[in-house]
Amino acid sequence: MDEDGLPIVGSGIDLTKVPAIQQKRTVAFLNQFVVHTVQFLNRFSTVCEEKLSALSLRIQQIETTLNILDAKLSSIPGLEDVKFQVSSANMNSVTNGPVAQATTDQQTAVSPQSGQNNIHEEGLQKTEVITENVRTVAKDPRYARYLKMVQVGVPVMAIRNKMISEGLNPDLLETPDAPVPAWG
Secondary structure, eight states: OOTTSOOOTTSSOOGGGSOOOOHHHHHHHHHHHHHHHHHHHHHHHHHHHHHHHHHHHHHHHHHHHHHHHHHHHHHSTTGGGOOOOOOHHHHSOOOSSOOTHHHHHHHHHHOTTOHHHHHHHHHHHHHHHHHTSSOBTTTSHHHHHHHHHHHHTOOHHHHHHHHHHTTOOGGGGGOTTSBOOTTO
């Protein structure tokens, strides 16, 4: 027998004749379990709520910043007529920062004697002649705003979210020379 007067298991005693645990003791254990579980769940839900609140505040700040930037870009006269040109280096992915168009122009100005540049320019002229009649994403004023935002350095995810909220396809940021879909 142990200190509580209960038989020790495995001592050759018939366990069917062992008395039940006292009801008060069972209720105390159950209450303790419930209290600890509720405290844990309360702490967990508080932490989750704080994190969600902080995330919601950050999203609101980003939306406000994006709206301010959108208003500033809208206030620039003649921005609707801006044509977006993409070099072959920028065709593969949308970068999060100023587009290297100026460096491409500088490279062309520094080494115009290069035969590769002439071939590249001829190829661009041919594609421009072919695609003049087709309305590309870069020429569409709805998408040109967002391509300009990419050039300025607005975070790409913020631009994509804004495009989705306006019903535009954000995947077209990566292909500015693609034709604008008929559905928008």
